[in-house]
Amino acid sequence: xxxxxxxxxxxxxxxxxxxxxxxxxxxxxxxxxxxxxxxxxxxxxxxxxxxxxxxxxxxxxxxxxxxxxxxxxxxxxxxxxxxxxxxxxxxxxxxxxxxxxxxxxxxxxxxxxxxxxxxxxxxxxxxxxxxxxxxxxxxxxxxxxxxxxxxxxxxxxxxxxxxxxxxxxxxxxxxxxxxxxxxxxxxxxxxxxxxxxxxxxxxxxxxxxxxxxxxxxxxxxxxxxxxxxxx
Numbered sequence: 001x002x003x004x005x006x007x008x009x010x011x012x013x014x015x016x017x018x019x020x021x022x023x024x025x026x027x028x029x030x031x032x033x034x035x036x037x038x039x040x041x042x043x044x045x046x047x048x049x050x051x052x053x054x055x056x057x058x059x060x061x062x063x064x065x066x067x068x069x070x071x072x073x074x075x076x077x078x079x080x081x082x083x084x085x086x087x088x089x090x091x092x093x094x095x096x097x098x099x100x101x102x103x104x105x106x107x108x109x110x111x112x113x114x115x116x117x118x119x120x121x122x123x124x125x126x127x128x129x130x131x132x133x134x135x136x137x138x139x140x141x142x143x144x145x146x147x148x149x150x151x152x153x154x155x156x157x158x159x160x161x162x163x164x165x166x167x168x169x170x171x172x173x174x175x176x177x178x179x180x181x182x183x184x185x186x187x188x189x190x191x192x193x194x195x196x197x198x199x200x201x202x203x204x205x206x207x208x209x210x211x212x213x214x215x216x217x218x219x220x221x222x223x224x225x226x227x228x229x230x231x
Contacts, residue, residue, distance in 0.1 A: 004044055004045065004047070004048035005033070005048070006024060006025075006028045006033060006048050006049065007024075007027060007028055007031060007033055007134050007138065009023060009024045009027055017051060017055045018055045018058055018059070020055075021049055021051055021055040021056055021058075021059045022055075022058070022059040022062055022063070024049065025045065025049075025056075025059050025060075025063060026059075026063065026068065026165065027138075029063070029068050029069070029079065029165060029168040029169065030141070030161075030164050030165050030168040030171070031134050031137040031138055031141070031168060031171055031172065032133075032134075032137065032168050032169060032170065032171035032172025032173065032174075032175065033134065033172065034079040034169065035079065035169070035172070035173070036079055036080065036081040036082060036169040036170060036173070037078060037079060037081050038078065038079040039076050039077065039078050039079075040060070040069070040076075040077045040078070040079065041076075041077075042056050042057055042060065045060075060077050064077065066162070066165070067080070067165075067166065068080075068165045068166070068168070079169050080166075080169060081169070082166070082167065082169055082170045082222075084220070084222045084223045086166075087167070087170060087222045090163050090166055090167050091167075091210065091211070091214070093163050094160070094163050094164075094167075094210050095206070095207050095210050095211065097156060097159055097160045097163065098144065098148065098160055098206050098210065099203040099206050099207055100153075100156060101147070101148035101151045101153065101156045101157065101160060102147050102148065102151075102190075102202050102203060102206050103199040103202060103203055104151035104152060104153055104156070105147050105148065105150040105151045105194075106194065106197050106198075106199050106202060107197075108150050108151070108152060109147070109150050109194055111195075113146070113150065114191060114194050114195055116146060117143060117146050117147065117187075117190075117191055117194070118191060120139060120142050120143040120146055121143055121185075121187045121188075121191070123139040123142075124136055124139040124140050124143060124187070127139050133172060133175045134172075136175070137171055137172075137175060141164065143187065144160075145157070145161075147190070147194070148160055167214070170214075170222065171214065174214045174222075175214075186205050186206075186208050186209035186212065186213075187209065189201070189204075189205035189208070189209075190202060190205045190206060190209065193205055
């Protein structure tokens with residue numbers, strides 16, 4: 001059996017094996033490392049993580065309980081298939097939540113933090129140039145998280161990450177085609193709006209970034225991509 005390839009994740013000092021396994025599997029789902037409909041086994045994941053089965057089993061239980069994975073009747077674990085209807089709903093939620101979080105961050109973000117966003121955006125460009133899809137997705141999430149984590153609203157980032165998690169299975173598939181739609185670097189507009197402390201322009205840039213990126217696919221296009229992924 002071919003060993004699963006999971007995106008790397010730095011392990012913080014003192015982090016338990018249970019927490020590390022959960023966070024690494026969560027990240028893998030979030031960036032589309034598993035295709036929609038893929039069946040996962042404890043043995044296969046334990047081998048990929050170089051872990052025993054116990055923390056993997058607990059992580060799968062947690063991920064199933066929050067809807068990131070699906071428990072089948074035969075007790076197998078499956079990566080959910082994102083329907084076109086659910087996809088459109090999740091994109092709409094992304095726009096609303098991320099615009100809110102970004103606007104709330106405006107009054108609190110520093111110039112140094114904005115400079116860090118510039119560096120993150122350069123990392124995205126480099127990953128794309130190297131055709132590193134997973135690296136580009138991770139860097140893109142770091143960029144957006146770098147804005148939303150500054151919002152004083154503590155609940156909004158976990159809500160946003162929950163939506164990212166549910167969109168994850170289609171992310172890797174869509175990333176293969178997203179360059180066809182995404183022709184304007186909205187991150188530059190986001191950075192400029194942050195420097196100017198302009199909430200409305202920031203919200204517009206965030207919305208455009210989402211809708212012209214993965215959100216630029218309509219229901220028919222997403223259905224075609226999912227069919228191709230399952231083939």
